[in-house]
Amino acid sequence: QKEVEQNSGPLSVPEGAIASLNCTYSDRGSQSFFWYRQYSGKSPELIMFIYSNGDKEDGRFTAQLNKASQYVSLLIRDSQPSDSATYLCAGVLSGGSNYKLTFGKGTLLTVNP
Amino acid sequence: DGGITQSPKYLFRKEGQNVTLSCEQNLNHDAMYWYRQDPGQGLRLIYYSQIVNDFQKGDIAEGYSVSREKKESFPLTVTSAQKNPTAFYLCASRRVTSSYEQYFGPGTRLTVT
Numbered sequence: 001q002k003e004v005e006q007n008s009g010p011l012s013v014p015e016g017a018i019a020s021l022n023c024t025y026s027d028r029g030s031q032s033f034f035w036y037r038q039y040s041g042k043s044p045e046l047i048m049f050i051y052s053n054g055d056k057e058d059g060r061f062t063a064q065l066n067k068a069s070q071y072v073s074l075l076i077r078d079s080q081p082s083d084s085a086t087y088l089c090a091g092v093l094s095g096g097s098n099y100k101l102t103f104g105k106g107t108l109l110t111v112n113p
Numbered sequence: 114d115g116g117i118t119q120s121p122k123y124l125f126r127k128e129g130q131n132v133t134l135s136c137e138q139n140l141n142h143d144a145m146y147w148y149r150q151d152p153g154q155g156l157r158l159i160y161y162s163q164i165v166n167d168f169q170k171g172d173i174a175e176g177y178s179v180s181r182e183k184k185e186s187f188p189l190t191v192t193s194a195q196k197n198p199t200a201f202y203l204c205a206s207r208r209v210t211s212s213y214e215q216y217f218g219p220g221t222r223l224t225v226t
Contacts (some may be wrong), residue, residue, distance in 0.1 A: 008153075017209075022171075032213045033161055034213075034215075036217075037191065039130075042219070042220070043217040043218060043220045044156070044203070044217050045205055045217070045221050046214055046215075046216060046217075049212075049213075059133055074151060084224075088155065088156070092213050099144055099161060099163055099207070100161070100171075101158075101215060103155040103156040103215070105153065105154060105155040106155060107191070
């Protein structure tokens with residue numbers, strides 16, 4: 001079964017540090033990956049998407065996609081306590097409907113003041 | 114304001130009762146999705162619809178039913194056949210013509226006792 005895997009954490013970093021969140025996927029033909037942030041009790045919020053190999057930066061966030069190694073990562077620079085949340089990785093996996101996202105179980109990030 | 118609304122935010126039902134969760138969007142998105150989220154698990158797809166009057170089963174459709182009579186609306190009925198209905202239910206939508214990103218509503222937390 002094609003999957004998206006994440007380390008469930010928790011990942012704890014001090015305020016101002018770089019938080020690195022990782023995600024691997026099982027199918028080499030997969031494309032299009034997404035990072036969602038989910039605060040406790042709330043719905044997921046899309047923060048980044050990446051379709052091509054390499055890095056994509058948006059403010060303090062950088063998404064990285066390495067299709068050869070089948071991993072996706074999210075870097076959060078200058079981490080703030082407000083970044084404390086669960087981060088969900090999702091992808092459009094090959095062989096499936098282009099409309100379907102497969103989600104990882106999420107990584108809980110805690111940023112300590 | 115454009116967005117996705119789900120109602121109610123919290124819903125309590127007795128076992129054996131059917132219950133319908135509402136999802137409405139005014140984003141003019143073509144595709145709509147229903148997910149279920151349980152503690153410690155990722156999002157699991159229940160049903161999705163790409164166009165009006167058409168919908169497909171997701172990974173865990175048993176015990177659920179949907180309709181798509183209008184582009185803006187995609188209600189989910191949790192039937193008494195669903196063995197473990199207590200969960201956080203999330204509706205999402207996507208603009209098919211442009212990209213794969215899905216955007217979520219605020220969710221409905223259903224408790225069945």
